[in-house]
Amino acid sequence: xxxxxxxxxxxxxxxxxxxxxxxxxxxxxxxxxxxxxxxxxxxxxxxxxxxxxxxxxxxxxxxxxxxxxxxxxxxxxxxxxxxxxxxxxxxxxxxxxxxxxxxxxxxxxxxxxxxxxxxxxxxxxxxxxxxxxxxxxxxxxxxxxxxxxxxxxxxxxxxxxxxxxxxxxxxx
Numbered sequence: 242x243x244x245x246x247x248x249x250x251x252x253x254x255x256x257x258x259x260x261x262x263x264x265x266x267x268x269x270x271x272x273x274x275x276x277x278x279x280x281x282x283x284x285x286x287x288x289x290x291x292x293x294x295x296x297x298x299x300x301x302x303x304x305x306x307x308x309x310x311x312x313x314x315x316x317x318x319x320x321x322x323x324x325x326x327x328x329x330x331x332x333x334x335x336x337x338x339x340x341x342x343x344x345x346x347x348x349x350x351x352x353x354x355x356x357x358x359x360x361x362x363x364x365x366x367x368x369x370x371x372x373x374x375x376x377x378x379x380x381x382x383x384x385x386x387x388x389x390x391x392x393x394x395x396x397x398x399x400x401x402x403x404x405x406x407x408x409x410x411x412x413x
Contacts, residue, residue, distance in 0.1 A: 246313040248344040254355065255325055255340045256305040257382055258367075263294055264336040267369045285371070291397055294367035296339045298357040302376060303327035305355070308340065308386055322387035329380040337369040338384060338399060368399045380405040 270276070271284035308323045342363075345351040354363040368386070376382070381404045388395045 248346045249314055250345040251311040252307055252343040253309040253340060254305045255308045255338050255386060257302045257327060257335050258296055258300045258337060258339045259302055259333040260300050260336050263367055264369055264373060288369045288371050291366050291368045293364035294339060295360060296356040296365050302333050302335055303330045319390035325384040325386065327382045329376040329378055329382065332377045335370060335374045335376050337367050339365045339367055341365040370401055374403055377405060
């Protein structure tokens, strides 16, 4: 009682991104390799693993959405879940989601690890799609993103749905 939590609050943001180089370790050597090895069975496990990233604003396929707010002064449980929805601002290939935070240390003082901000020790988190998805401007994308604390680590789940005028929807 009477203590001060620093940071006081984190705003968690997410956006759909295009980055074939960042996606490469999820594709090679699992789906493509120079050795003639069939490693396809491992690829579904690999794409269920997030990694640190450093994203540039021009890689975003739509405007960022706030995924969650963590107010440490009143937080009651460590699990976080949220629904996000975008309309693709431009055509491109979606390779995954990027998540970052804006930290409010105290009133009016904070920092961000958002794409385009000065690089900090905190990178952004990249959550790959099961397979890259071609988007056209105007496609609707919805995402369910959740983090559940299990023991001392978070278990992440993300699912994506793309709906365009040309089809009824693709789950990825």
